[in-house]
């Protein structure tokens with residue numbers, strides 16, 4: 001028999017050990033019910049350490065600002081604080097959360113769109129404001145009053161050859177911003193320049209770095225003294241345990257879209273492909289799930305990339321030569337493999353055309369970021385003996401909406417699932433669990449729990465109660 005299409009997930013050994021400890025899972029579900037999100041702060045700390053090691057090898061001055069928006073978890077925020085990282089907040093609530101978790105203003109920066117009220121909070125608390133637009137900069141100048149100078153970064157976007165972003169100042173508006181900064185030295189202090197590019201393309205970041213270096217020179221010409229180059233987040237996750245299997249699944253899916261082989265999509269979904277002239281064209285919306293380059297390797301590739309306009313010197317070398325502190329704002333890279341979601345099968349039904357639906361006590365928005373299709377297979381842990389499979393199924397959600405399908409692509413299971421079986425969604429901590437989740441039909445959001453391996457046994461507590469064990473020996477570089 002040829003192997004069935006499969007999207008095996010990469011699973012961290014600590015998470016695997018938890019999943020292999022059935023008693024720990026059963027006890028967790030008994031205490032907290034289902035569905036639940038589990039976060040693993042120890043995996044988070046490991047991810048942080050890996051990125052920090054790369055920075056330490058390449059640069060004297062650096063900072064990791066955890067992009068809080070990736071997950072609401074307090075345990076992750078505590079893990080970041082405990083490890084001596086900084087934090088990037090994007091709302092008044094995230095600011096309050098970071099403060100309550102122990103971050104002082106010197107380790108907080110604020111990014112994204114900000115209201116007048118949020119700007120006032122930020123100015124009052126003295127955090128660094130990563131300025132998105134000209135209005136914001138002017139407003140900060142007005143609100144600053146007689147307080148200490150407000151530290152700001154200018155976020156730049158609109159680099160040549162890079163897709164337009166709604167965030168940041170276009171390079172042609174930077175001169176005006178620099179004029180304003182130079183005119184208000186008592187109110188505003190330019191710490192440096194920032195960008196955030198959400199693609200895996202190293203060349204795009206290198207181009208952005210070159211533009212920022214030019215802008216830094218222009219700032220110096222106006223008597224300003226920027227010392228930070230913030231290259232944002234966007235470091236990739238690795239979801240798949242088997243890149244060949246992923247490619248094989250996508251090949252089968254494309255064939256199915258052309259009517260060849262077994263149907264593999266729910267409700268004629270095409271996942272961003274278009275079909276024309278008997279062929280499948282385009283890039284699927286789920287392409288990020290195919291990535292195999294780990295975040296720390298991507299970071300190293302960025303830092304060691306040569307800058308054409310600077311005689312081939314590297315990003316890290318140039319930052320070091322110019323005494324620049326290099327900041328990164330990783331979100332998903334820090335929580336990669338540090339979260340899973342558990343749900344239960346409520347019932348299994350067969351439709352008129354033979355399609356098998358596995359209905360769960362969970363909705364799509366709790367395991368799917370911004371409605372993107374998630375291309376890793378959930379795992380099913382059976383409760384007892386099962387009728388033999390395999391069986392191709394679609395997972396369906398708990399809302400009475402046609403579109404509440406947890407998978408719109410077919411998933412093959414080794415056996416026919418039954419009510420009560422446990423379903424595990426791997427790697428859900430990065431945006432999957434929190435970005436879109438709503439309380440539709442008054443369903444509460446799944447509880448969030450932190451799992452910690454202590455002295456060989458798994459301890460599970462509410463995410464809000466988690467405390468890291470002992471002070472990590474950190475080097476002083478935030």
Ligand SMILES: Cc1ncc(COP(=O)(O)O)c(C=O)c1O
Pocket residue numbers: 067069070088111112196198232233234235329330331332333
């Ligand atoms: C300004 C900024 N920095 C960092 C991030 C984190 O990005 P990622 O999770 O891709 O690392 C985001 C995400 O949207 C962002 O908007």
